[in-house]
Amino acid sequence: MKIAHAGHAELRVKDFEASKRFFTETMGLFISYEDNERAYLRAWQDFEHHSLILTKGDTSALVHLGWRVEDPESLDQFAQHFDKLSIPYTWTEAGAERGQGRGLRFSTIGGVPMELYWEMEMYRTKDSEWVSVLPSFPQKFPTVGIAPRRFDHFNVMSNDVQREQEWLTDVLGIKHRYYVEGANGERRGSWLSVTNLSHDIAVMRNYSGSGARLHHHGYFVDSSDELIRAATMIVEHGGKLEWGPGMHGTSGAIFLYFFEPSGHRIEVWTRGMLIFPPDWKPIRWDHATEALGFDTFGSKAPETYLNYGTEVVSATGAPASAQTARQ
Amino acid sequence: MKIAHAGHAELRVKDFEASKRFFTETMGLFISYEDNERAYLRAWQDFEHHSLILTKGDTSALVHLGWRVEDPESLDQFAQHFDKLSIPYTWTEAGAERGQGRGLRFSTIGGVPMELYWEMEMYRTKDSEWVSVLPSFPQKFPTVGIAPRRFDHFNVMSNDVQREQEWLTDVLGIKHRYYVEGANGERRGSWLSVTNLSHDIAVMRNYSGSGARLHHHGYFVDSSDELIRAATMIVEHGGKLEWGPGMHGTSGAIFLYFFEPSGHRIEVWTRGMLIFPPDWKPIRWDHATEALGFDTFGSKAPETYLNYGTEVVSATGAPASAQTARQ
């Protein structure tokens, strides 16, 4: 029973058309499927059918974060595991989410809506104009927009970072990689992963105290140079730059944060470390080094960065038709 | 009487639609004006109305290379200078070339068709969606294609490089910057400029002996990283990569050569030196270092690179309506 990797986020967006336009024309993602209610998107080298779902709605919110499990058995094993721990969950039917088999939906202890799945369509373009000359890749190298290489990670906010991190580690088996402590020793942020990425998910303190929030959905670009180009594109083409370029000392990654038209925060980043040691000890960043962890180059995190995230819906908030209640 | 800088090339193209599509969608240039016969294009930061004209035709050829002069007087002064030297020329009327005043057309001693002009429209987008948030720039930073920053230089082939270089220096006042000599001391290539660029125009030996040819039209990108992305775009999106990425030791620039659909060779390059000393002595590259000059990283120039260039039309080959014969 194991999680293999982070897969996708479903984001409800209050301005469906503007968000769709931004993610395709400026962000440079590709639509693998869309209907009147949803658009499924992926970065050019994402191997799965989607790494982002935009769902039309009255408000903007995180609907769920999707994780693929390591093998077919893991899905039911996690359900049994949740039964034992009295963690409520529901199932979505195969196909309810385009390209995906059935999904096990639940919320973390802090209220972040999540989904585990095994079956997922591996994307290969069917448009002959977009077949890559290189068999390894699901489509051609792109020519439009920021065009990140791949989805990278989730980042959520919580009132109690340590509790959330311990739950993710103990219940889901996501390893703790590094963390930041405030002056009084309280946890400010924790970064976790099951893969060799420095983090598949981060949990950062919600300084506003409003509970679970999506902080951002993160994509990877190939170089600082691409990231600088991305910043210029955002300023000129309809995004709202929030912070960066800067360097998170914790991971060594160069970052850029911005808001898409419906208000979700997006990150593109590059560089940074991969983690290989199987007996990795979480790295402690104390208050004395916290500022370098935020931005090694010396800028301060904007207030919005510390206080603002997108609302989350409960894990049972998905359309009823797509769910089978556990009992 | 002085030339200020290289301005644009007019290229006759046998596949007008395919070339236009390539230059806008893959190369990432912008059309400032077009009609059924011509498309005027520029890089996003080119300040002039155009740095490239595509003209519909049965064959692909260089029609002219345009140079802006330093002041209004220089135009007539050059005509008088040509009179004295018995160099034939014609005038094109103001407006015959979109955005440009009258042009003084002539051929170099080796037969390269050229044009001098003074009046030229400085480009500012009239499309409100494309007005940059930055007043310094003629339009927004782009999101499509290779999107070089600016036009950089011309490169032509000649049976007699030294004679051509000396003519360009003596008659037009374009300074000699560096040159390559073969084993027997004959000139293989010469690079010249009036600006601080390492060269505004290069003359390379036509090993096929077929005389004046356009070797390539060159654009500048901001980094090696962009150039690597450009190479991938060319491979995937309808250009034909010829050579690179490599490094010309002579200028220190990183290069990439490819053919657009009508057969003209295009270069994008980056890095390289600027030249500031007013008493610059041309740098000699002898046969022992020639290979490092071609590609410091060790690749060999393809045969096409040494032998193939686009035909040139005579400087009086422009449409008669656009010309006023000198006598």
Next chain:
Amino acid sequence: MKIAHAGHAELRVKDFEASKRFFTETMGLFISYEDNERAYLRAWQDFEHHSLILTKGDTSALVHLGWRVEDPESLDQFAQHFDKLSIPYTWTEAGAERGQGRGLRFSTIGGVPMELYWEMEMYRTKDSEWVSVLPSFPQKFPTVGIAPRRFDHFNVMSNDVQREQEWLTDVLGIKHRYYVEGANGERRGSWLSVTNLSHDIAVMRNYSGSGARLHHHGYFVDSSDELIRAATMIVEHGGKLEWGPGMHGTSGAIFLYFFEPSGHRIEVWTRGMLIFPPDWKPIRWDHATEALGFDTFGSKAPETYLNYGTEVVSATGAPASAQTARQ
């Protein structure tokens, strides 16, 4: 019983001083320990004590490739596994290799000398001038040489690629990621990994037929821009550039190959894909696409690249004092 990741290569070098100088001054690696016979080196962000050992010798050869196992139990489990399969092995004592616990040494079916280990010192500089301001990192960001971020992968040659790949997959559990087939269907190369890297080890055909060889030891740099700088450093400062910059279509990585003074081939590369799907199917590159797999940008692999690799010593060729024979 599982391998966690590739760790280091021990290279015997015929010019110890020249190699040491090259790897520190031009390559930009750091010495974590050295004596008269050996130098232990690592990239600035390598977390382990070393990713490269240079051992003084009369000839240049690969002594062993080291792999860390996933947990303490795996080491003895692999030994028992080898017993069952009648694969000969020896043990090296803890400390025989600086910073490392005991090592299980064996050769692959094709003759590549390998070592498994569990205990390894995690590097932290003891030099106060080199302590990073960032607690996540084992030392400061470097200022000298190419300075790759981290060790990336091994690459070996074999007369029978398919047999070697199947052995690595079946016996060691290293997953097959992608492969290249020649015109007649024979295997030209296979790339394998246990981590999310596209490959931890590659096996390429030895066209000279001379059997097991080290093809290269590979490090990762952060961008194409760094790789271009690396190429210039190699040309100017005592390495011998063999091939690149180019792009391996198979992985999408930008590559550069060069020889260090004792004749071992080193690669630095960047970009490229990470692999996350747990049910990844090896990607087949057939003869029609093979050239794009070698270099997407169109250059041909040099003859040396196809035929030359460094000799290997048998896995029992390590100094006797450091070994405990199995029986």
Next chain:
Amino acid sequence: MKIAHAGHAELRVKDFEASKRFFTETMGLFISYEDNERAYLRAWQDFEHHSLILTKGDTSALVHLGWRVEDPESLDQFAQHFDKLSIPYTWTEAGAERGQGRGLRFSTIGGVPMELYWEMEMYRTKDSEWVSVLPSFPQKFPTVGIAPRRFDHFNVMSNDVQREQEWLTDVLGIKHRYYVEGANGERRGSWLSVTNLSHDIAVMRNYSGSGARLHHHGYFVDSSDELIRAATMIVEHGGKLEWGPGMHGTSGAIFLYFFEPSGHRIEVWTRGMLIFPPDWKPIRWDHATEALGFDTFGSKAPETYLNYGTEVVSATGAPASAQTARQ
């Protein structure tokens, strides 16, 4: 009578050894000559003997900014020009400044100490280990530190920007390129050049009102990627990062500011525009766009950036032995 280009700054430094170490080991400049009192430095591709002079002193101050003139005659012509305008000046003897002929020293109307010179030694390394394999370059490509390609520009502070700019344009012939106006229409900054660089010198308002100051001495790096590496080097290796990476909207350049150990502000930058039109009209940035001009990516200039600059000595403050008073 014309200035050719900006050449070098002489900076008096209160911690000569620390500054020398920083500029060679971290900044990656090269010493072309040094004695107990002075160190002459240049970037690896600077063609002149020096672009920076460090002079030992009790305080840190700008001693002079050196400009090369276009031809030998210009030097005396400028002296006569100054005579006519009653601008005081002195001459330094040939050789008083290493590698340079006699210098014409004067102060701008705002008090910035300057020097014009014609004769200057073109640098070629005499160390055989440092001779480049590429004849175009004065030395090998470097392996240490930030290693900018070349000196780029000066930046000075003034209580009255407009007066200073008009003086530089009217008296020295340095063209006005772009400027920023405050809310009330007063001039906040002006950028000027005689070359194709966007500016050879900038004048920015001294918000502290303390008069002429050196704001910074600027070098060019080849890419955003190098600039990000530079920022990390500064943080880890003894510089003090002040601001950046960010983007000056005015020039489109990516910037990074930091202080060397004696307190002078240094900039490295990349990208940005070159200016070719001979009839360039200065671009106005009004108060509404000022913030984007400072940093397009949205950060605010630190207070130090607006108020702090290094003191200047009067143009007659050079050692008496090196001067010949005009009368």
